[in-house]
Amino acid sequence: xxxxxxxxxxxxxxxxxxxxxxxxxxxxxxxxxxxxxxxxxxxxxxxxxxxxxxxxxxxxxxxxxxxxxxxxxxxxxxxxx
Numbered sequence: 001x002x003x004x005x006x007x008x009x010x011x012x013x014x015x016x017x018x019x020x021x022x023x024x025x026x027x028x029x030x031x032x033x034x035x036x037x038x039x040x041x042x043x044x045x046x047x048x049x050x051x052x053x054x055x056x057x058x059x060x061x062x063x064x065x066x067x068x069x070x071x072x073x074x075x076x077x078x079x080x081x
Contacts, residue, residue, distance in 0.1 A: 017049030
């Protein structure tokens, strides 16, 4: 990877996706059981997924978020209504 330079813009996109077919396959093959609580995941299988996307500008002192702060807490999201 290239070192970041002043003026670069980058996107940070953490996300989580629940793919029922993949969850069922991994569970049936006893895969990743040390990392996935399949009983807990079961209730999220119909959720789909979510991604948080934010853009940042690299400046001389670090980085500056471009755009408005994205709501993160349940209350912040619910307050959008």
